[in-house]
Amino acid sequence: MKLPQFTKMPLAWINDGRIKKFRWASEGSDNLAALMTYLVILNHVDAESGIARVTYDRIVEAGSLSRQKVSAGLDILQRRKMITREPEGRSTIGVRDYNATEHWAKIPARGLYRGGEIMGLSEFRLRRRAELDAMKLYFLFAARRNRDTNMAQISYAKIEEATGITENYIRNALTVLGANGLVHVERLQSRQSEQGISNAYRLCHLHTRIHMGTTGRQDDFGLGAVTHDFDDLL
DSSP: OOOOSEEEEESHHHHTTGGGGOOSTTTHHHHHHHHHHHHHHHHTBOTTTOEEEOOHHHHHHHHTOOHHHHHHHHHHHHHTTSEEEOBTBTTEEEETTOOSSSSEEEEEOGGGEETTEEGGGTTOOSOOHHHHHHHHHHHHHHHTOBTTTTBBOOOHHHHHHHHOOOHHHHHHHHHHHHHTTSEEEEEEEOSSSTTSEEEEEEETTSSTTOSHHHHOOOTTTTOSSOOOSSSOOO
């Protein structure tokens, strides 16, 4: 199956706070496996129906996960009402809250893969909180991406509010995302920041021609009118 350049992720689980339930202190590595599994499912979802046709073996390969961890991850996703099992028979998974026309964000798909594997996840060992926090940030940045700039400009305070990740853990998570080629961090001039600099985050493999080199650096980049890939943040 040839994957598209991007697929659609529902925003509801981020906007209603379910993302905060993915904590290291409780079911830590299983929570991480759940989000890694969710990324694979999203990459295989049908654009109209919201149903992914994907086997266990495919999730294992793409996510660099064991079958045991995939099973645990699917259980968590189902319990948190993010997926449904076998809506159209074996090897089908439904993405809950899916709407093809609104309340969604773009998730990179084809560019993430090399030889059937998501390269950005291949070095995850499921032993570090920073990996779980990195996955939460990845989905948050997708949800808050500005269509015009192709970046999410969001403060540490807003990140903590949305995800429950405190500032002292955010930096470690960003390091994981950068080291694994999942997110680029841009440093922007800003009159809104006391330091005169703010961060913006760009997902790798998504609209790769839209970046600071093509749009230009400017004061308060990305502030003001913001256009998203969804109608609102309800």
